[in-house]
Amino acid sequence: MSDLLRTGGPHNIKKTGRDQYSMSISLPTDEDGMLARECPSSTCSPGYFKIKPGTGITEGHTEAYCPYCCHKDEPANFTTKAQLKYAEQIAYREVSDGLDRMVKNAFDLGPSGKKKIGGGFLSMEISYKPGTKPTVWRPFEEVLRRDLVCPKCTLAHSVFGIATWCPDCGSDIFLTHVSKEYQVVKLILSDVDNRKERLGARVAARDIENALEDTVSIFEAVLRSTTRRYLRSAHSPQEVEEILKRRIGNKYQSISLAKEVAQQEFGIPLFSALSPDEYQEFELIFEKRHPITHNLGIVDRKYLERVASGELEGREVRVTVEDVARAADLSLKVLSDFYPRVFSSAVQL
Ligand SMILES: [Zn+2]
Numbered sequence: 054m055s056d057l058l059r060t061g062g063p064h065n066i067k068k069t070g071r072d073q074y075s076m077s078i079s080l081p082t083d084e085d086g087m088l089a090r091e092c093p094s095s096t097c098s099p100g101y102f103k104i105k106p107g108t109g110i111t112e113g114h115t116e117a118y119c120p121y122c123c124h125k126d127e128p129a130n131f132t133t134k135a136q137l138k139y140a141e142q143i144a145y146r147e148v149s150d151g152l153d154r155m156v157k158n159a160f161d162l163g164p165s166g167k168k169k170i171g172g173g174f175l176s177m178e179i180s181y182k183p184g185t186k187p188t189v190w191r192p193f194e195e196v197l198r199r200d201l202v203c204p205k206c207t208l209a210h211s212v213f214g215i216a217t218w219c220p221d222c223g224s225d226i227f228l229t230h231v232s233k234e235y236q237v238v239k240l241i242l243s244d245v246d247n248r249k250e251r252l253g254a255r256v257a258a259r260d261i262e263n264a265l266e267d268t269v270s271i272f273e274a275v276l277r278s279t280t281r282r283y284l285r286s287a288h289s290p291q292e293v294e295e296i297l298k299r300r301i302g303n304k305y306q307s308i309s310l311a312k313e314v315a316q317q318e319f320g321i322p323l324f325s326a327l328s329p330d331e332y333q334e335f336e337l338i339f340e341k342r343h344p345i346t347h348n349l350g351i352v353d354r355k356y357l358e359r360v361a362s363g364e365l366e367g368r369e370v371r372v373t374v375e376d377v378a379r380a381a382d383l384s385l386k387v388l389s390d391f392y393p394r395v396f397s398s399a400v401q402l
């Protein structure tokens with residue numbers, strides 16, 4: 054009987070035993086040459102990231118890390134479910150091709166898949182119709198992602214949420230992620246003039262308002278994530294979520310409350326990187342967010358009267374590109390000073 058699988062070929066099939074074969078399947082990369090990876094820990098979220106093969110640690114790489122939970126494992130154990138399915142489908146295809154050949158050989162069936170046995174009174178026809186081969190699907194990949202390069206080992210990789218560790222060298226590169234987020238805000242701001250020309254003043258104003266929202270959201274998310282990680286050293290995950298709900302809430306959205314909370318939770322001053330003037334400026338810009346979010350940017354007659362009477366100066370209530378860019382810079386300044394004080398292993402910007 055012929056062998057089930059033909060050796061060689063694109064998957065480098067080798068016969069390793071009587072009924073054993075090995076096959077190497079190269080996993081498809083996306084259009085940017087990135088390879089999807091998944092954390093082996095079932096409790097990790099989002100647990101999904103991408104790396105660029107050929108960057109980072111290219112030789113003697115025996116340990117890989119999850120950028121979200123720091124789970125350490127062999128690089129091969131970070132294969133995604135979609136990739137496993139893809140490999141299974143390719144293997145299944147090879148096996149179904151092999152079975153096909155074996156059946157045809159065993160019954161000496163020609164290319165038609167038919168053979169006539171006997172003649173006269175008794176004759177039978179054997180025919181064999183191969184089953185349909187499974188279609189091989191490429192793994193599903195997400196579009197939303199943050200691309201970055203590890204400042205320590207130069208691994209190009211992408212993540213889909215707040216991440217901390219480099220998948221190759223395991224360094225704490227949280228601040229690189231944070232600075233990437235603020236870069237996005239500044240990119241949006243850099244296009245406001247073009248958007249104004251093409252789409253009008255209201256769209257441009259909304260872009261600025263949204264960019265301020267984002268700046269505040271990043272600041273809050275970064276501090277929440279830092280607090281979560283810090284508290285986990287002494288509390289269970291449930292306790293940590295309880296504390297975040299009870300003691301933190303949305304206080305990190307406000308500069309003065311964030312200052313209090315950080316002092317109380319970490320015993321470390323949050324704004325020591327800022328001069329008193331910078332602190333005040335930072336607080337003022339963050340506060341401009343309230344009229345935006347609470348009134349959906351709709352002004353009432355009273356508001357216009359107050360502006361007209363000079364009670365409110367235009368520049369005090371209107372948020373500008375410069376304001377938001379400044380808030381993004383000050384946020385990054387604060388966080389890149391504070392975070393390494395909390396976690397000394399952090400790679401500084
Ligand atoms: Zn993980």
Ligand SMILES: [Zn+2]
Nearest residue numbers: 203206219222
């Ligand atoms: Zn690295």
